[in-house]
Every structure is written in C-alpha cells, then in structure tokens.
Amino acid sequence: MGKNNILKKFIKYVSLNVIGMIGLSFYILADTFFVSKALGSTGLAALNFSISLYSLIHGTGLMIGIGAATSYIFKRSKNNQKDANETFTIAVKIGILIGIIFLIIGQVFSREISFILGADSSTIDYSSTYLKVIFSFAPFFILNNILLAFVRNDSAPKLAMAGMLIGSFSNIILDYIFMFPLKGGMFGAALATGLAPVISIMVLSIHYFNKSNTFNFVKCKLKLKEIKNIFSLGLSSFINEVSSGIVLITFNLVILKISGNIGVAAYGVVANLALIVIAIFTGIAQGIQPLTSRAYGKKDIFELNKILKYSIITSIGLSTLVYLNTFIFSENLINIFNSENNIKLLNIAIKGLRIYFIGFFFTGINIVLTAYFSAIEKSKKAFLISICRGFLIIIPMVIFLSNILGMNGVWLSFVLTDFIVALISVTLLFKNKKFIDK
Template sequence: MKKIRLDFLKYTSLNILAMVGLSIYILADTYFISKALGAIGLAALNFSIVIYTLIQGIGLMIGIGGAIDFTTRRSEGSNSGNESFLNALLIGVLISIIFLIMALFFGKKLSVFLGGDEFTLPAIKTYISTILGLSFFSILNNIILVFVRNDNNPRLAMIAMIISSLSNIILDYIFMFPLSMGIFGAAFATGLSPIISLCILMTHFKHSSFRFQLNKHKLDIKRLGKIIILGFPSFVTEFASSITLFTFNIIILRIAGNVGVAAYGVIANVAIIATGLFTGLAQGIQPLTSNYYAKSDINGLRTILKYSLTTSLMLSAIIYFTILMFSKNIVSAFNSQDNAALAMIAEVGLKIYFVGFIFAGLNIVLISFLSATSHTINAMTISILRSSVLLIPSVLFMSFFFGMYGVWASFTITELIVIILAYLIHTNRLRGNKQLKVYTQG
C-alpha cells in the first residue's frame, strides 16, 4: 500500500506540475495578446485556440495509445515495445503532413468557419496557419513525452514541459513587444517551444534500458489501429475542449458579439489551467494503472482509483475557492482597455462556469482510468457524452432561455449529467464484469 501511495504521489505530482506549466504558457499568450491587441485580439485568440486544442488532442491520442501498448507489452515480458514507439511516430508524421496542407491551402476557410469576421479574420488566419504549419513539433513532443514518462522517467518529462513553457513565455514577450510581431509572434512562440522540450527529452534515450531505435520497421496496420483505439478516449477528452470552445464562441458571438467572445476567452484560458490540473492527474495515473492492469493486481487498481477520485475532488475545491476570491483580479489582468462590458460578463461567468469542474475533474479521471484498463468503449462513451452529445443541446437550450447565464451554466449541467450517466453505465457493466466490480468497490 505504501509503495502504491508513493508511486501515485510521484507520477501525479510531476504530471500535474508539467501540465500546469504547459497551461501557463497558453495563459501567457492570452495576457500578452490582451496587452498588445485588446478585446479584438482576445476574441481572435479564443477562436484560434480551438485548432491548438485539436492538435494537442491528436498528439496525446497517439502518445498515450502507443504508450499503453508499450507498457502492456513490457509488463507481459514482450520485447516488441520499440514497434509501439515507431508506429506512434509514423502516425504522428502522417497527421502532421495533413495539418501542413491545411495551413497552406485552407487557412482562410477554417478562420471563417471558426467564427472570424471582418475584425478578427486576419488575426485568426495568421494564428491557426502558423500553429498548423508547426504542428509536427507539437505532436512529436506529445508522443515522446508520454513514452519517456512510461519508460520510468516522469521527472524528465516534467522538466521538459516546464522549461518549454517558460521558454514560450519569454519568446512570447520578445516576439510581441520588442520585435512587434503581433499575433504571429504569439503563434510562432507556441510553435517553437516544443522543439526545446524535444531537445531535453532526447537525453532520455541515451540511458533508457529499453533502447528505442529508429530502424527499418515493417508497417503494422493492426498495431496502428490499436494505438489509435487505445488513445482515442484521451483525444476525445481534448476534443471536448475544442467542441466546447467552438460551440460557446458561436453562441456568445450571437448574444454579446466580439466583446462577449473576448470575455469567454478569459474564462476559457483560465479553464485551461484547471483542465491541465485534472489532465495531469489523469496522465499521471495512466502508467500505474496500465501496469497494475497488465499484472492483474486488483488491489493496486482499486487503490489508484480511490486516490485519483479523492485528489480530483480536492483540486476542485481549491480551484473554486480561488475563483471566488480572485475573480475580479483575474479578469482585470486581461482587460487592459478597462472594458466594463467585458469585465461584467467575465466575472459572472467565472463564478458560474467553474462549478462544473467539480464534475469535470471526476469525468476526466474516470476516462483515463477506463482507457488504461482497456475498457475503451466505456471511456469513449463518457468522452463523447461530455464533448458533444450532451453539451451542444445543453448550451443551445440554456442560452435560448437564460442568455449568457445559461451559456455558463450549461457546462456545469452537462458535466453533472455525464457523471450520473457514468455511474449508471458503471453499475450496469458490473453485472457482467466481475474484475471491474472488484477494483471499483471499496
């Protein structure tokens, strides 16, 4: 029991710190853009973050899917883990090529689709074209981060992410202010920072007992498919953020215009930090959960799940207390033009929207746990429910009757319904799955 607790603290604390570091550099983009470009810049960034979140989700899908396959095979005594690594890299390269084509030929169409108008369209096109063009480094970084973490080196993964994040903040400032590169500078800094992380992560392979190698390898379609399936719930978790951003942006644009979208930009970027905390927790338990599952260690699985859910609730309480105490200060930091409408919308929105993280945190942890124990269908069901099936009708319904208040409350309502449905799905599945019953009780 003591070893499980120590491993849990080691992996989750390092991953939470790393994900918070990653989230802070997104927040730095928001801060610098708000200072340089005001409300219109904030609105343009919020439209653009939809694409950035999608890129991150795909990188996590490939990395986590490949790492689960790698960890499972290594726990079973298989020596084919290098194939998991090479197949993950291959998928990443192929998807990066698709993103590059989108950047070169479809930047304007994507910008209009995301909600760009005559005021925000140029900035949106610049931002998404830049991050799509440099997406290869972001995807590769996500893949190698997860493999390094699963190869018993979570500390190096954390160091790489934090140094990369700090570098991005420094580059943000240099590109946007001394060099006056505007929103392109913010996007360019975001696109370059994974390269710094990759340089740090490469040191792991000199000492890895597994010895990952880039050698000739026969394409394994079955393995490619398995990696995508195993990682898909993680992708859907990130994709949920993209769907949420896109849906909210379009509805808020209709209700309150670009100022409303800018206010949501403040809320969404603060929410990225909260999501980062729970994602860090979820990613931290993945190597442990996969390992205990491969060994059929029921007690270990049950303990990890208990620790994870308890930690999630503690984080939720800390986050909401912080929002209640400092909502005005948070909004004013991003409201350089002292826009009264923006301040009012954002302050109220923070207090309503962040109630939803009590339930969102539990959902994110459950998705990771179920995915790591190969209950992929359950994990995907919960992910899809919270990303689109329930969220979109909820925000449409609530906004129609309650305006902006309804927009903010729809996130909380969706996550609450999902956690209730997840419990019902769980209890229904227990009847036919004795192993799942053993480690999810108590």
C-alpha cells in the first residue's frame, strides 16, 4: 500500500473513531452537567463515587469486543470464516452472560458498594440509585461495545461512529427530559445513560442485515480456549479502562480526607473533562487497531511503521492543542459544572486542571502503544503498560505525594505516573522494532 493510501486510511479510521469516542464520553459528561444543575455539589460528589464502576462495565465490553474483533480479523486473513463466526458468537454469548452477573450484583449490593466507594450519609442515596440503574443496563453497555468493535473492523467505521453519536445525543436529550420536566433526579440521569447503548445497538444492527456484513451467528458451544484468546487480546483495553475507575476510587478516598465532599466534587469536574481527552486517545487507538492488525497479518512492516508514526504524531499534536485550550479556558470549563458558584470548588478545580492535564502529553503515547502492541499480538507488552498505568505506579504515587504536597500531590501523581510509563512504553517499542526487523 502506498504512503498516501496509508495516510488516507489512517485519517478516515482515526477521525471517525475519535469523533465517535468523544460522543461516547458524553454518556457520563452529560450526567455530570445535568446532575450539577439539578443536585449541586452533593449530587456531583455522589456521581463521582458511582461512575468508577461504570468503567468496569465499559472496560469489560471493550475487552470482549476488541479482543474478539482482533481474533476475527486474524482468522479471516487465513480464510477461516467458520472459526471467525464462532469467535463473534462466543463474544456475544459471554458478553451477555457477564452483563447479567453485573445486573444481579447491582440489584443486590448497590448500597454496600456505594459505602465502600466513599459515599456518606449525604451522598449514599444518590450514589446507590445511580449504581443500581447503571448495573441494570450492563448487558447493553457490553453488547454495544462488542458490536462497535465488529462493525468498525468490518469496514464500516462511519456506521460505528453514527451509533456512538446517536446514542450519546439521545443520552443528552433524555437527561434533560428525565431530570427537569419529569424531575427524575439521579434515577433520571442513570436511566438516560442506560438507554443510550440500547439506541446505539439499534443503529449498529443495521450493519448485520447489510449485504456487506461478513460476521454471523453460528451454532457453537462456549470454548474455554477461545474465551481465553479473546480476553488475552482485549486485556490491555480492559486494564486501561478499569484503571480509570481504580484511579477515580483512589483519588476520591484520598481527596475526601484532604478537602471533603467539595474536593471530591472538584475532582469530579476534572475527571469528567479528562474523560473527553481520554476518549480522543482511545479513538486513535481503536482507529489504528484494524489497520495495524491487517498490516501485521500481511507482515507489511512499512505500513506498520507508518501507522505507528502517524499515531504518535497525532497524539502529541492533539495533546498540545488540548492543554493550551484547557489552560486558557479552565475557569469557563469548570463553571459549566459549578452551578452553585462555589469558590472553593472553582479554585481546587482550576489548579487541578492545569496540573493534571500536563499528564496527557504522555497518556496519549501510552494508550496508542498499548493498542499497537495488542494489535500485533504482543499482549504481554500491552498488559505491562496498562498494569503500570492502572495499578503498580499510580496508587502508591498518589498516596505518597498527597501526604507530602496535599492536593497538588494528587494532581502531580497522574502526571508523574504517565511520564514514567511513557519511558517504559518507548523502551518496549524499540526492543520490539528490533525483533520485527529481524
């Protein structure tokens, strides 16, 4: 494939996925905006305690979807359509099964989980209500991510983008209807978010009945070997997403001791704005996944290197653009969610945004390289990057720095973690390039 054709495909897949993922991030951002208007800082704090568990559901869907879609491409490249269709069927079955388990857990333990996540007497009702409803829709969140991955990999990135955007815009409209005219409060916010993937699935289903569709349901049993393969290929995506939830929980508990519920609410604003930036990098990562997997399947080293180069340049460029806008417009961005004009919340969040967002210069590189390694069957390298970002470094870093520097230490922990992980990622990349070139 010529250089211009590679760039053209890169722009097409990445741009459509970035737009779609930004739309997907509005699932939670819309809740944050409307909850702040309807329920103030108490509602914001309660929402922030709850949404970490959304990352677990979303991450499970990404793991199954991206893992299965990657396996599907490898099998199709070997002209093994029967096994490829079995992969799709098993992915849907296991996704629905895990979704039902989440649903049951949410119905039975939502209040206990809210207490564990840091909710107190003023936030427990809001938090447990949100969790119970979101967990009820877990099968749809997971199935939506599976279909998104398969539709995207089946040469229909525009429809994948449409599904994400239509679901997200529906969420915004329903958020307003349920929370204001119908006065549904936190239940209304969660219900609007839960219905969004249902609407997205309806849009994505169009592809299944299209003549260009290549994946189909077949009769097959759940095969442990195939489930392990799917989980292995998608594990880094799961860790990336779940790490956001774990970081959120850890930060909430640390901030609660330093600045109370107002501090947690301020962090909620920062974290939810950060979701949009993470969505941009995830869009790049998901956009290059089918391109990288196909190039790797053809053993086209030239194309692989070009895709990687374009990805890193795009990531650094967007990081620069995001940080400049965040620094200049930080007060305006925070005031969108500061309906009570709380000065303490504003001051904490402004400083937080300006420090925390420095980390995205390194986050983009880490997310892109994680996706790259997964797509070329180097799942151990992808897992190492993800586990360092999500567990091994960030948790001790935030505990250590917060004890020394207070809130500044909390914000800096994210920056330093992704800087250290970026050094690890780049080292792994150069080692891998030597391996490929041989």
